[in-house]
Amino acid sequence: MIYREAGQFKTSYAADQQLFPIRQDRIGVLIVLAVAFLAIPAVASEYWFSAILIPFLIFSLAALGLNILTGYAGQLSLGSAAFMAVGAYAAYNFQLRIEGIPILVSFACAGLTAAGVGILFGLPSLWIKGFYLAVATLAAQFFIVWCLTKFPWFSNHSSSGVISAQKIVIFGHEFASPREKYLLVLTLVAVMALAAKNMVRSSTGRAWMAVRDMDVAAEVIGIRLMPTKLLAFAVSSFYCGVAGALYAFCYLGSVEPDGFSLDMSFRILFMIIIGGAGSILGSFLGAAFILLLPIFLDIALPRMAGLLGLPFSNATVSHIQILLFGTLIMFFLIVEPHGLARLWQIGKEKLRLWPFPH
Amino acid sequence: MSKKIGDVILDLQNISLRFGGVKALTDISFDVREHEIRAIIGPNGAGKSSMLNVINGVYHPQEGVIIFRGRERKKMEPHHAATQGIARTFQNIALFKGMSVLDNIMTGRITRMKASFVEHALWLGRARREELEHRKKVEEVIDFLEIQHIRRTPVGRLPYGLQKRVELGRALAAEPSMLLLDEPMAGMNVEEKQDMCRFILDVNDQFGTTIVLIEHDMGVVMDISDRVVVLDYGKKIGDGLPDDVKNNPDVITAYLGVSH
Numbered sequence: 001m002i003y004r005e006a007g008q009f010k011t012s013y014a015a016d017q018q019l020f021p022i023r024q025d026r027i028g029v030l031i032v033l034a035v036a037f038l039a040i041p042a043v044a045s046e047y048w049f050s051a052i053l054i055p056f057l058i059f060s061l062a063a064l065g066l067n068i069l070t071g072y073a074g075q076l077s078l079g080s081a082a083f084m085a086v087g088a089y090a091a092y093n094f095q096l097r098i099e100g101i102p103i104l105v106s107f108a109c110a111g112l113t114a115a116g117v118g119i120l121f122g123l124p125s126l127w128i129k130g131f132y133l134a135v136a137t138l139a140a141q142f143f144i145v146w147c148l149t150k151f152p153w154f155s156n157h158s159s160s161g162v163i164s165a166q167k168i169v170i171f172g173h174e175f176a177s178p179r180e181k182y183l184l185v186l187t188l189v190a191v192m193a194l195a196a197k198n199m200v201r202s203s204t205g206r207a208w209m210a211v212r213d214m215d216v217a218a219e220v221i222g223i224r225l226m227p228t229k230l231l232a233f234a235v236s237s238f239y240c241g242v243a244g245a246l247y248a249f250c251y252l253g254s255v256e257p258d259g260f261s262l263d264m265s266f267r268i269l270f271m272i273i274i275g276g277a278g279s280i281l282g283s284f285l286g287a288a289f290i291l292l293l294p295i296f297l298d299i300a301l302p303r304m305a306g307l308l309g310l311p312f313s314n315a316t317v318s319h320i321q322i323l324l325f326g327t328l329i330m331f332f333l334i335v336e337p338h339g340l341a342r343l344w345q346i347g348k349e350k351l352r353l354w355p356f357p358h
Numbered sequence: 359m360s361k362k363i364g365d366v367i368l369d370l371q372n373i374s375l376r377f378g379g380v381k382a383l384t385d386i387s388f389d390v391r392e393h394e395i396r397a398i399i400g401p402n403g404a405g406k407s408s409m410l411n412v413i414n415g416v417y418h419p420q421e422g423v424i425i426f427r428g429r430e431r432k433k434m435e436p437h438h439a440a441t442q443g444i445a446r447t448f449q450n451i452a453l454f455k456g457m458s459v460l461d462n463i464m465t466g467r468i469t470r471m472k473a474s475f476v477e478h479a480l481w482l483g484r485a486r487r488e489e490l491e492h493r494k495k496v497e498e499v500i501d502f503l504e505i506q507h508i509r510r511t512p513v514g515r516l517p518y519g520l521q522k523r524v525e526l527g528r529a530l531a532a533e534p535s536m537l538l539l540d541e542p543m544a545g546m547n548v549e550e551k552q553d554m555c556r557f558i559l560d561v562n563d564q565f566g567t568t569i570v571l572i573e574h575d576m577g578v579v580m581d582i583s584d585r586v587v588v589l590d591y592g593k594k595i596g597d598g599l600p601d602d603v604k605n606n607p608d609v610i611t612a613y614l615g616v617s618h
Contacts, residue, residue, distance in 0.1 A: 017489060203464070203473070210457075214455075216416075219435070220414060220439070220446060
């Protein structure tokens with residue numbers, strides 16, 4: 001009933017093409033931003049920032065990057081974690097080797113470095129598609145991690161390739177507390193999510209989706225496949241690279257190459273599958289599902305067992321947690337194979353028509 | 359008909375196309391004049407679609423010369439055809455299934471959009487301006503094809519006839535000077551066919567677009583086309599006005615078979 005667009009007339013194409021054409025959506029987004037920027041920093045504890053909110057935002061950004069490549073441009077990739085590693089190590093080295101470089105410039109350069117590496121490993125996409133391409137991007141995953149371990153230059157000759165991120169200083173202010181780091185990450189993620197949304201709603205995004213849906217027709221229309229695919233690899237890797245830099249600088253503080261494992265790439269891929277491939281919102285929903293649900297179950301299950309007076313040991317509870325997590329993934333994929341974002345969209349469409357079914 | 363048929367804009371001379379040992383097209387020559395509706399007919403497997411693919415650069419013939427707008431064509435990629443003003447539709451609908459009707463038709467104008475991805479990301483002046491200008495053009499196409507009500511619908515959900523119409527819209531959005539239609543009426547009922555005929559004639563009449571058309575419905579072909587070329591087993595067996603072609607004994611043999 002509240003979610004109605006009746007009476008909201010569009011009198012120009014500009015009004016029709018704005019970011020959120022429906023007034024309620026605009027209000028909703030403003031509320032989310034207000035909560036994220038004002039309410040959460042006021043109330044959340046340090047644990048919330050450093051264990052939940054910061055990793056959630058960073059993985060949302062990485063999932064967003066992969067979503068651009070896989071969800072929008074249709075190029076399957078299993079190398080997201082490796083591109084994050086490139087970003088983390090590049091940001092570290094820019095800070096280390098260039099005197100007085102601002103940290104945000106380092107992050108941007110880290111993204112660009114990852115973009116360059118992404119283009120390189122995106123080249124096979126010009127000849128192969130689908131699962132075969134996914135296997136080819138595995139090469140990136142293994143090669144980059146091996147490279148960072150093998151050549152001590154990347155980690156400034158530290159043992160086993162571990163790097164410790166430098167301090168984050170912007171305009172003379174040090175971002176040391178989890179709250180400050182959260183605000184920094186949140187700002188970057190919000191800006192980059194907006195940029196991604198703008199790209200996918202313009203002809204850049206339409207070219208990606210055209211290549212995804214039918215590449216022969218796309219070419220006949222005048223879309224050149226090679227630049228379009230490589231641009232998707234570059235932009236996607238840029239996002240993953242910045243996410244990697246934030247992962248090292250704002251989340252863990254010190255990282256090693258093996259931390260950016262294939263397992264992490266898979267998790268990012270699961271995020272976009274569960275959240276919704278080809279949806280910006282889906283990247284956030286997927287990251288929330290994959291990261292936050294286990295934490296929630298961790299807290300909720302022992303309490304429920306306690307309430308019901310069931311004599312479960314800790315081990316049993318953790319097994320139940322894994323079972324439940326897997327079951328929920330299957331449940332959501334059966335209910336809506338296109339992900340949580342589609343579920344959200346269907347819900348909105350229903351609300352617009354309520355109380356009528358059609 | 360009062361329309362003016364102009365000079366030859368596409369001249370195909372002695373085209374031969376082989377896939378390994380299979381001869382798809384053998385020594386075919388014909389021309390297309392500006393503003394005309396040129397039909398290509400023939401039994402299944404005659405090489406009609408291959409012919410269209412040669413015209414818009416998807417296939418490269420081993421022999422023969424293609425002269426488009428007075429210039430001999432060198433080796434080309436399909437996207438060059440688009441920038442030269444050749445648009446086409448496909449026999450099996452080749453729409454972008456995950457995108458809305460509006461977005462599908464907007465992609466038709468992609469070669470005319472110049473803003474880079476950085477401008478798009480920042481939604482700066484030129485990117486925003488282009489989106490609006492081209493939206494206006496696209497809305498004209500939508501009005502022309504009478505598909506306003508499905509603007510926002512993902513094309514995958516549309517019935518077959520409408521999908522065909524959207525595909526025509528995507529080709530028209532490029533404002534092509536030559537339009538290649540591969541069986542635009544296949545699988546349609548009589549009413550949909552009538553609509554499609556009307557759109558094709560209107561495009562030809564209002565925009566002066568040259569149309570090369572493959573179609574199996576002989577009634578339609580004979581009614582709307584100015585000249586017809588007939589292929590059979592990759593060879594040309596007839597070429598001329600619809601009435602001449604209809605009475606050509608070779609064509610009758612190819613279509614009806616010979617009595618023994």
